[in-house]
Amino acid sequence: MSQPAAIDAVMRTLADPTRRAVFERVVGAAEITVGELTRGSGVTQGAISQHLKSLKQAGLVAERPEGRNVYYRAEPKGLEPLVDWMSHYGVFWRERFDNLRALLKEMDP
Numbered sequence: 284m285s286q287p288a289a290i291d292a293v294m295r296t297l298a299d300p301t302r303r304a305v306f307e308r309v310v311g312a313a314e315i316t317v318g319e320l321t322r323g324s325g326v327t328q329g330a331i332s333q334h335l336k337s338l339k340q341a342g343l344v345a346e347r348p349e350g351r352n353v354y355y356r357a358e359p360k361g362l363e364p365l366v367d368w369m370s371h372y373g374v375f376w377r378e379r380f381d382n383l384r385a386l387l388k389e390m391d392p
Contacts, residue, residue, distance in 0.1 A: 296340075344356065
């Protein structure tokens, strides 16, 4: 997946609040099944499975089948396009904060 396509996929996938909540639960567990994700979520098992499919296609989760269960875990490399994109803007903000710091020192030596 090219970088622009990768960032688009990650942002589109995480834009959905329910999917983002599923992802956060996966991140908080070493591994977790669809059944475990469904319990207490207020979302059907079918919907959880669809959200996991989207997360997997975006490279944000990986799966490991074992018997009748499939275990999901977060895939840290899946967030790299987002981190790379944000780091570009981090430079912008660091420069602005440095300028603000210098201005404040001038105003109140």
